[in-house]
Amino acid sequence: MPLVRKKLFVNRPVVQDFLKKVGGEAAVGVTTLCEKKGRCVTDEELAKKMKLKVTEIRTVLNRLHYRGIACYKKTKNKKSGWYNYTWEIKKKRVLELILEQQQEMIEKLEVKKSFGEQYSFFNCKNDCEITPFEIAAEYQFRCPTCGETMTSFDYRKRLEDINRRIGELKEEVGALRKLA
Ligand SMILES: [Zn+2]
Incomplete structure (x- = not known):
């Protein structure tokens, strides 16, 4: 059976232009990955998938967050005691x-x-x-x-x-x- 490709909203040129303007070049990739996953993603996961530094991903996410596009959840990792940040892109926004x-x-x-x-x-x-x-x-x-x-x-x-x-x-x- 052929795979039915769901049309991602991030594929629209107007959406890509907007995301680049707000969050920089990598914003399109970040949004695409988040949309494909359909769930919250950590910045480390995004960095690995996009072959970028975590700091670069964070810059993009922070820019998107500033406009209310990206939001995060902070959870404490019980083993390490560090905080994990999982991000979500608000398509509606x-x-x-x-x-x-x-x-x-x-x-x-x-x-x-x-x-x-x-x-x-x-x-x-x-x-x-x-x-x-x-x-x-x-x-x-x-x-x-x-x-x-x-x-x-x-x-x-x-x-x-x-x-x-x-x-x-x-x-x-x-x-x-x-x-x-
Ligand atoms: Zn003239």
Whole structure:
């Protein structure tokens, strides 16, 4: 019978990008291992599996802990008297944070979009900066950066890009909501 591979949420590019940003390169590996195990894992176990130093794993876990993504349980080893730390990754928290971030990005793009729909813009041939009409007029349509003449800038292409990006983000948000 063929093995049915469960689709790991950590395989989604948006999740990987987010984890790397928050916890560094090794954060994806740490999360993957925790998700595959489906239980709490010790930092030593993670270090062994990932062939990294325990201190490196702890740095990643501490970063993730700071954002509420990783949490630990402390238990005393009766034999050695040392403490063991077992870690767990809160998938729900990861999704929550990504959704927050995506929502913020959508809002920023919506602002850009309405800005682009309301104003007319100018730019120079060197493409220094897209400038609203009033500001370009103040500079007498001379680019403040390079001194070239600024001419009317067609914002439609830019709006198309913005709309497409908003669409992509909304789709991603929808897909992530289903996982949460
Ligand atoms: Zn210029």
